[in-house]
Amino acid sequence: MTSPSPVPPMPDAPPRIEVVDLDMAYGGFVIQRNLHFTVRPAEIFVVMGGSGSGKSTLLRLLIGLKAPARGDVFYDGQSLWTADPAEREAMMRRVGVVYQSNALWSSLTLSENVALLLEEFTDLGEQEIRDAAALKLALVGLAGFEDFYPSEVSGGMEKRAALARALALDPEILFLDEPSTGLDPINARLLDDLILDLRDGLGTTVVVVTHDLASIQAIGDNAVFLDSETKTMMAQGHPKALLADPPNPRVKAFLTREPIAR
Amino acid sequence: MQIFVADVVGVAVAQEVGALMTAILLAGRTGAAFAAQLGSMQVKEEIDALTTAGISPVQFLVLPRVLALVLMTPVLTIYADLFAMLGGGLVAITMLDLSATAYVVRLVQVVSISDFGMGLVRASVFGVLIAMAGCLRGMQSGRSASAVGLAATSAVVTSLVLTIIADGLLSVIFHVLRL
Numbered sequence A: 001m002t003s004p005s006p007v008p009p010m011p012d013a014p015p016r017i018e019v020v021d022l023d024m025a026y027g028g029f030v031i032q033r034n035l036h037f038t039v040r041p042a043e044i045f046v047v048m049g050g051s052g053s054g055k056s057t058l059l060r061l062l063i064g065l066k067a068p069a070r071g072d073v074f075y076d077g078q079s080l081w082t083a084d085p086a087e088r089e090a091m092m093r094r095v096g097v098v099y100q101s102n103a104l105w106s107s108l109t110l111s112e113n114v115a116l117l118l119e120e121f122t123d124l125g126e127q128e129i130r131d132a133a134a135l136k137l138a139l140v141g142l143a144g145f146e147d148f149y150p151s152e153v154s155g156g157m158e159k160r161a162a163l164a165r166a167l168a169l170d171p172e173i174l175f176l177d178e179p180s181t182g183l184d185p186i187n188a189r190l191l192d193d194l195i196l197d198l199r200d201g202l203g204t205t206v207v208v209v210t211h212d213l214a215s216i217q218a219i220g221d222n223a224v225f226l227d228s229e230t231k232t233m234m235a236q237g238h239p240k241a242l243l244a245d246p247p248n249p250r251v252k253a254f255l256t257r258e259p260i261a262r
Numbered sequence B: 001m002q003i004f005v006a007d008v009v010g011v012a013v014a015q016e017v018g019a020l021m022t023a024i025l026l027a028g029r030t031g032a033a034f035a036a037q038l039g040s041m042q043v044k045e046e047i048d049a050l051t052t053a054g055i056s057p058v059q060f061l062v063l064p065r066v067l068a069l070v071l072m073t074p075v076l077t078i079y080a081d082l083f084a085m086l087g088g089g090l091v092a093i094t095m096l097d098l099s100a101t102a103y104v105v106r107l108v109q110v111v112s113i114s115d116f117g118m119g120l121v122r123a124s125v126f127g128v129l130i131a132m133a134g135c136l137r138g139m140q141s142g143r144s145a146s147a148v149g150l151a152a153t154s155a156v157v158t159s160l161v162l163t164i165i166a167d168g169l170l171s172v173i174f175h176v177l178r179l
Helices: A055-062 A085-092 A110-121 A126-139 A155-166 A185-202 A213-219 A239-244 A249-256 B004-043 B046-052 B057-095 B100-110 B113-139 B145-176
Strands: A017-026 A029-039 A044-049 A070-075 A095-098 A173-177 A205-209 A222-227 A232-237
Touching (some): A017 A055, A029 A055, A029 A222, A029 A232, A044 A055, A044 A213, A055 A173, A055 A205, A095 A155, A095 B046, A110 A126, A110 A155, A126 A155, A185 A205, A185 A213, A205 A213, A222 A239, A222 A249, A232 A239, A232 A249, B004 B057, B004 B100, B004 B113, B004 B145, B046 B057, B057 B100, B057 B113
Parallel strands (some): A044 A205, A173 A205
Antiparallel strands (some): A017 A029, A222 A232
16 A cells, blocks of 8 residues: 655645734734735644733634634635634634643534544544544554543543544544643654644645744644734744744744843 | 312412412522522633633523522422322311311312422423523622622522512413413
8 A cells, every 4th residue: 555645735726714904902902913924735834922912812813713803814815704604604614623721512422523533524424424534543553442531531542532533534634732831742742743744645724833842843834923912913924934034133032032131 | 168278288389389489489599500600710710711712601500500509490390299189188187177088089180280280380481590690690700709609599589589570470461371
């Protein structure tokens, strides 16, 4: 059996996700303003920034959980926030999400967590669903843990189970919120490798929200830096290029872990 | 005169008190549990995960709980009715010099099926209100541990207030319908 040929990022392809003139706020408190960027198909796109810069809020906005104060998000040219609820639900069906807290349904086993989506959205039979769920769990190295509840496995295993669930319906786009939080360096590296495999093997577009510098440099094809003080998107580009030639001191401080002298 | 103890206990319990006692216990036990369960699901982003997956949290989490209480509150009310009448009998026999036979015979004479029916209708309505209040407060919960506690407290208060209001309204409705 030959391995599938890697699917490279497609820089000239039309954007898979386009964020246009986006303002994010909680009530009257603005978190970020004028966000504007595009994510290309099969790209690993990193949203980076310090704590409180609005990374996770941006993710909630991209997956339809929080409305923007201004602006819009487009999936393959289709507006997310002017779409009616049925259209938005259909758009979100193409998306898999790994939440910061994993968000596995605690009353279901790992296998049932994956199977629930297959039961709801496919015509597969009971045995096929069980097999497919076991396959997804095996893909993330959790073969043999199908009947464990989320509370019975380690944080790293929970994270991988959350990834298996996010992959249940073979999404075109995968969102990960702080995927390496709570993982030891080896497991964090294995997760990075898994994300790269998904992109290379299946052409999945991946959006990662993180402040894990090693991960940013290891997997990112493109990145934006959100700054909490100026409440703006301070930089965009390949993470290695941003590290080699930081566009301003705050981006440099973040990428090099060297606080700005005051 | 003592024989009227059976009238008071039987009719009051079957029509109203049994359902009301059950509702108060369920508000404290199950209403709070629903709020805490759904509140902790909010904290752990489990409800967000359902929403983004296109699974309605109302259908998946709220409806089964409402259905459970609609079905089980009347069953528990029958249980409460029996024990309340048994307790009334115990007082009548030990403190009011009434014989067990006289108490039971009088109960059977004065308590009708429609009395129980009114109690069971109340129980079903209370069940819906307690489940809805518990689930609503759970879904409205903030995303911290203390918010889950507040949601549970709020669920009990809301359940009790709604139960008492509904009890009064049902009494008026039953009176108007001459049941």
